[in-house]
Amino acid sequence: MSNIRVRFPPSPTGFLHLGTARTAIFNWLFARKEKGVFVLRIEDTDPTRSKKEYETAIMEDLLWMGLKWDEGPDIGGSYAPYRQSERFAIYQEYAQALLKENKAYECFCSADYLEKEREEALVRGAIPRYNRRCRELSNAERVGLMEKGIVPAIRIKTPLQGEIIVEDIIRGNLTFAYQDLDDFIIQRSDKTPTYNFAVVIDDYLMKITHVIRGEDHLHGNTPRQIVVYQELGWNTPYFGHLPMVLGKDKSKLSKRHGAMGVHEYREMGYLPQSITNYLALLGWSAGDERELFDLEELIRVFDLSRVGKSPAIFDDEKLRWVNHYHISNLNEKEIFDISLPYLIRTDYQVDKNDNRLRKLISSIKSSLHRLEELPARIRFYFKSPELFSISPSEREVLDGVRKDVSLWKEDFSFDEANNFLNDLSQKLGLPKKGYLPLIRKTLTGEEKGVELNIIISSLGRDKVLERLDAILTNHEKQ
RNA sequence: GCCCCCAUCGUCUAGAGGCCUAGGACACGGCCCUUUCAAGGCCGCGGCAGGGGUUCGAAUCCCCUUGGGGGUACCA
Numbered sequence A: 001m002s003n004i005r006v007r008f009p010p011s012p013t014g015f016l017h018l019g020t021a022r023t024a025i026f027n028w029l030f031a032r033k034e035k036g037v038f039v040l041r042i043e044d045t046d047p048t049r050s051k052k053e054y055e056t057a058i059m060e061d062l063l064w065m066g067l068k069w070d071e072g073p074d075i076g077g078s079y080a081p082y083r084q085s086e087r088f089a090i091y092q093e094y095a096q097a098l099l100k101e102n103k104a105y106e107c108f109c110s111a112d113y114l115e116k117e118r119e120e121a122l123v124r125g126a127i128p129r130y131n132r133r134c135r136e137l138s139n140a141e142r143v144g145l146m147e148k149g150i151v152p153a154i155r156i157k158t159p160l161q162g163e164i165i166v167e168d169i170i171r172g173n174l175t176f177a178y179q180d181l182d183d184f185i186i187q188r189s190d191k192t193p194t195y196n197f198a199v200v201i202d203d204y205l206m207k208i209t210h211v212i213r214g215e216d217h218l219h220g221n222t223p224r225q226i227v228v229y230q231e232l233g234w235n236t237p238y239f240g241h242l243p244m245v246l247g248k249d250k251s252k253l254s255k256r257h258g259a260m261g262v263h264e265y266r267e268m269g270y271l272p273q274s275i276t277n278y279l280a281l282l283g284w285s286a287g288d289e290r291e292l293f294d295l296e297e298l299i300r301v302f303d304l305s306r307v308g309k310s311p312a313i314f315d316d317e318k319l320r321w322v323n324h325y326h327i328s329n330l331n332e333k334e335i336f337d338i339s340l341p342y343l344i345r346t347d348y349q350v351d352k353n354d355n356r357l358r359k360l361i362s363s364i365k366s367s368l369h370r371l372e373e374l375p376a377r378i379r380f381y382f383k384s385p386e387l388f389s390i391s392p393s394e395r396e397v398l399d400g401v402r403k404d405v406s407l408w409k410e411d412f413s414f415d416e417a418n419n420f421l422n423d424l425s426q427k428l429g430l431p432k433k434g435y436l437p438l439i440r441k442t443l444t445g446e447e448k449g450v451e452l453n454i455i456i457s458s459l460g461r462d463k464v465l466e467r468l469d470a471i472l473t474n475h476e477k478q
Numbered sequence B: 001g002c003c004c005c006c007a008u009c010g011u012c013u014a015g016a017g018g019c020c021u022a023g024g025a026c027a028c029g030g031c032c033c034u035u036u037c038a039a040g041g042c043c044g045c046g047g048c049a050g051g052g053g054u055u056c057g058a059a060u061c062c063c064c065u066u067g068g069g070g071g072u073a074c075c076a
Helices: A018-033 A052-065 A088-100 A111-124 A139-147 A195-205 A221-232 A262-268 A272-280 A295-301 A316-328 A332-344 A355-367 A371-377 A392-406 A414-428 A436-444 A452-477
Strands: A005-008 A037-040 A104-107 A153-156 A163-168 A172-177 A185-187 A210-214 A238-242
Touching: A005 A018, A005 A210, A018 A037, A018 A052, A018 A210, A018 A238, A018 A262, A018 A272, A018 A295, A052 A262, A052 A272, A088 A104, A088 A153, A088 A185, A088 A195, A088 A221, A153 A221, A163 A221, A163 A238, A185 A195, A195 A221, A262 A272, A262 A371, A272 A295, A272 A316, A316 A355, A332 A355, A332 A371, A355 A371, A355 A452, A392 A414, A392 A436, A392 A452, A414 A452, A436 A452
Parallel strands: A005 A037, A210 A238
Antiparallel strands: A104 A153, A153 A185, A163 A172
16 A cells, blocks of 8 residues: 545535535545545534534445545544544644744634625725734733633734745646735634634644645635645645536536436436546546546546546536446346336336346346436336227237237247247238337337337236237227 | 636547647437337537747647636635
């Protein structure tokens, strides 16, 4: 194992989103590729928005995709705890240290005051930055404010001059001016840490070597976090900012773009390997013309240096196609097992040992884009069709067919059924389209769908006979 | 507004100065296969944002413009 360590730090304020999942995939692939360690850390510093159920749901979705972590809140690890809410004392300790070294200071400004300042700045067209009025408070002033009962927040002292260079392994060197940053808060007045502070402390303490995350962190968070590293006297990890994933409207992918949760895609019948495959393709390519991979292959071909810089628009159509590919690649047992829940939830009576059903599903898998399409496609297998009336000439055709079928000693294979269907042309003296649509309608009630020979073979002699008889006797009654 | 980033077919991308009359994939269109719907096979449509440089030579390097995105919290 190399000493490369990456982390995936979701905030449990909602279900795992496709955009977030992609970040997890890139981190995980990088870790596996480099034989490093993948850490799961829960960023629940905001107690009002964080929920335990989301934490559980996120972990389930990660596992479903096949992304197992080496260290995390549930399994522990050398740098536990892995839940930020359990690390508050640590953050406070470092905040105090910065205070003591005069690298941070207490700020007594009220939220209201700050809000008003910001609005005014916006109106003036100025940059809404904190005016640093508490930065040089005298001791006496501080004591005075304390005595008034005001609980201070802690702000870090950002250098007034100079610039920050972010060395990004995906984008190269980027420059930011300290002047565009302000003295941001590292510890709220309720003693909880802010994101940019907690992250730095954790990444450092957890010995994270590569911070790979979305570009949305690049312009605001990364420079601020570098300030924290510097004030603490720590070396920064390597940073790599992935290009954003955008929705059809070209804005950052979010709930506004409809169902974008991993779980929802799972429900629709997307395979985990389809999700990881497609998401890996957003912002990354193998360099040659291959683009269909399962997880293991992805590890082999993945290369962080092949990640691009420009944002990618999420394309549902292509995901569909990728899923179609992976479904086609499933073997008979796999596709059957994974299909069962979709059939059961459609209230079909499913027998888990039904070999014929198993063969049927396997034989039509390549026509599916999502598993949720399956029930409608093989409805004929579970439900008898509605009766309909036929003409005298149609009756003759079905009679002929019936006679033949009744001679079968056993059920037909796909090939045998096919031959049977073809031979009918001779016997009936009709072209195929003169009788095949009628047989289809009789057996399934539909005019289109699965190949007839598969239908006949799957239904078996008795059911075929039964459905022919149903139409025939219905005709007699009229 | 200010700061930062990005820029090849509608979309995802290959392309790291001559291999490019720009390659692949999705989508789309046509044809074939086929009782039908899918699937599949074949063919096709379609792009280097614009303008300046640098160079014998630029999709590739530089600058400007334009366009798009992201960030501007006691959210993460």
